[in-house]
Amino acid sequence: MEIKKSVVLGICAVAIVGIGYAVYWDYLRQTDPEFRRKLKKNKKKAAKARRAAAEETKVKTADFLRKAVEQVGSESFPTDVAAKEKYFMEQVAKGESLFAVGESGYHDAALCFYKALKVYPNPVELIMIYQKTIPEAVFTLVYEMMSIEVKKKQAEYFENFPPKEMNVKVQEVNQISTSDDLVRRALISTKDFEPGDVIFVEHPIASALDPSLEGNEFCSYCLKELNGAKFVDESDLFGAIYCSESCKDKAMTEYETLLFTTRDDSPSSKEARLKDSVKSGKVKYPLMIARFLAKMVHEETQKVATGIEEEYSTWDHIERLRFLSVNPSDKESKEIKLMRDLFETKVPGMEEFISEERYLMLKGKLLYNAYGIHTDHNIKENLEETVRSSQPNVIGAGFYRVASYLAHSCSPNTEVRFPDNNNVLSIVATKPIKAGEELRISYIRVGDRNCSNRRNELETKWRFNCTCTKCLEETGEVDTTA
Template structure:
C-alpha cells in the first residue's frame, strides 16, 4: 500500500472515531455529575502539568540565554566597517553550519547569529531575515538574548548618564494623575551637590545646532552659531558661498560631522538634492528638517570614529519626551527632501526614514529644542522662529540647539536655574538663580512669563508641550 493511501486511511479512521467520541463526550458532560467532577479535576491537573512544563521550558530558555550572554560578555567586537562585515559573514556562516547539525547545536548557533547581529549596521533588517531563514527554536533564543541585552542596556543607561562631572542625575518625578486615576511620572534633572545662587552647574555642547536661515553666510558661524565681529576673521567654506565659519576649527568640525555631505557646492541646479533642502529651510525658516539631516549624517560620522562608546546619539534621542505629530503634506515633503538629500551618501536611508520614525524624531526635536542666543547685539533684528522652542531670553534667538542632558530640564514659572550662552556660541551653561540643594530638581523657564496670568501660561505650555504646569506659582494662583 502506498504511503499516501495509508495516511489517507488513517486520517479517515481518526476522523470517524473523533466524531463518535465527541458525541459520547458531550452526552456524558451534560448528564453525568460524577463525570463532570472528574473532568474538572482532570482539567486542573492537565493545566498544572502544562504550567509546570512551560515553566521548565521558560527557565531552560532563560538559563540558556543567560549563559549565552555570559559567554560573550568579555568579547571584543570589531570596530572598523571592513572587520565588522567580515566578522558578520563568518558568524552567519558558522551559525548556519551549526543549526543544520540538529537541536544539540541550536544554542551555539544562536550565539553566532546574535554576534552577527551585534555588528550588523541595520539589526532590525537582519532580525527579519532570521525570522524567515533559521529554525524557530534558534530564533527564539536569539530574540531572548537581544531582549535581555536591551533590557540590561536600558537599566544601565541612567547609571552612566549623565556623566558624573556634570553634577546632575536623572530621576523619576511625579507629574499628576491621569484621567483613569493612575499616577503620571516624568524624568527630571536633579543636582547631585549644592550650589549657591549664580553658580554654573554644568556646561554642554549640543548634539546638533542650526543657525537661523536669514543669518547664514553673513556674520554668524555655521557650526557654533557665534557672531563674527571681525570681517577679516571669517573662514569661508571651500566648496560653497552659502555659509561662513568663525575659525578653521569650526570649518573642519562642520565638514567632518555634516557639511561635506550637506554642502550645496553652489550648484546651479535648483533641484539638486542639497540645494532643495537648503531652499526649503530658507523659505519656511523651519530648522528641524535640516537639523535632522545633520543629526543623521553625524550619526554616520560617529559610527566611523569607532570610539567604542556604549550609547550613540540615537540612544540618547530615543529616551526623550516627544510631541505626537500627525503626518501632513509638510511632513511628507520634509521626508522626501531628507531622503533625496542623503540618499546618495547614506545607503539604506530610504528604508530607515519611515513615516513613523520621522514623526518621532521630529517630535523629539520640537519638544526639546532650545532657542540659542549668540548675538553680541541685543538689538540685532531677527524675526522669531516659527517652530516651538524653549526660551525666556530677551536677546534675539539666532538659532536652535538640541542637547543630550539639558533636554531633561523641566519647566517652572518660578525656576531655580536659567539657560546662559556665556561664550556666545551654541554651548549652553545652566546657572542657578537661587540656592539649590543637593537632591533638588533643576527647573528652567520654557516660555516668557511677562506677568501672564496662570491661565495664559498654562494654555501656552499645554499648547506647545502638552502638560499642565503644576509649579508653586501656578498652584497658588490657580
C-alpha cells in the first residue's frame, strides 16, 4: 500500500513539475522576446539541418545510382542459358536478403535486382514482377538506375550511330534565314571521296512497291524486277510475289505472317480491308506503316527469344527524324482505325500503342523522309507522286535510317542510286569530297530551272526555304552557316 501510494504521489509530482514547466515555457514564449527569438532560431536551425540531411541523402543516392549504372555498364554478363539462370538466381537471392536487413541494405539490394535484369530474357516482365514483390523504396532505386541507363544511351546516340563503317556522322549546324528551326542536323563525310565512290550502302527499315505494281512484275520485299521468277506463300492473303525464296522468307518472318496470314479470308476481314485501302487508295504509306509496326513487334519478339538486343531499337532510330505534322482528318481517322483493328487481335496492347498522335507522327516522318526507289525498268504508267526523288521510273518508296539526314542542294555533291535495281540504297559521290564536308543530294529535279522555281517546289513539298550555295549565289544572299 505504502509503495503504491508513493508511486502515485511520485507520478503526480512528476506530472505537476511537467505541467509547471509547460506553463512556464508557454509564459516565456508569450512574454520574453529574447526567448522567442532563440526559440525561432533553434527551430530554423533544426529545419535547416533536416533539409541538409535530406539533401545529403539525395546527393549520395544520386551518386550511388550513377556509379552503379557505370559499374554495371562495364561488367560482362554470362551468355549461355544455364550460367544466366544461375547468375539471375544468385542476384535475386542476394537482393532479397539485403532488403530484409532494412533501409541500410536497400542500395545494395537494388543493385542486385538491377544486375538480375541484365540477364533476364524479358526485362519488362521482370520489372512488373519487381513492382509487386520488392519494397517500394528498392523498386524506385532499380527504376531510377534503368532511367539513367536509358538517358545515357539516348544522349550518346550520335556518338554510336551511324556506325563508323558508313563513313558519315550526324552533326548539328546552324541554319540560316529560314522560317525553320535554327539548328539542323547534317550528314558529314568522315573520309575523302572521289566522284563515283560509294560512300555508304543502306537497307530500308520499311519499303513498299507502288500498289499498281504489287503482284505482277516486281518483288514485294526487295522491289527487284521478277524476270520470270515467282515465289509465293499460299497462306498469304495479300497475294505478294517474291523474286527469291530468301525474299519470301524474310518478308514472312519480318511482317507478312503477322499482317496477312489468317484463317479469315472474307472480304470484310481486317487484312482484306487494309489490302483494299492500299490498292483502291493507290497509296503505299499505310502498307509501309503496317510493315514498320510489324517489324517493331518482330524485333521485340526476337529480343525475348534470343536474349540479344540491338543497341538501339527501330523506334530509337526514327524518334529523332524531322517531320511535318499531319493534321487529323476523316481519312487519317479511318487509317488509324484500320491499323488498330488489324493489330488488336494479333498483338495485345498494340492498339493502345497506335494512338492518334503516334500514328500521325509516324506517317509524317515516313512521308517526309522516305525516298522514291527508281529502277532501270521503264515505268510507263503515271504513278503516285512520290517522296524524295530526282529520278524518273520510281517504282516504290523506302524509309532509311541514315540517308534520312541528307539535306538538299541544287548543286549536290552526292546522288542516291539503287545499283541492284532493288530497295538497297547507295549514296555515291558526284564531286570530290573532303572529310568534314557536308553531303547533300537533290530532293528535286534541278535541270535549268531558276532559284525561285526550285525554291517554290521545295517550299510546297518540304516547307523549307532552300539555302544551298547555288540558291544563295543566284539571289546574292550571304551564307552565314557555321
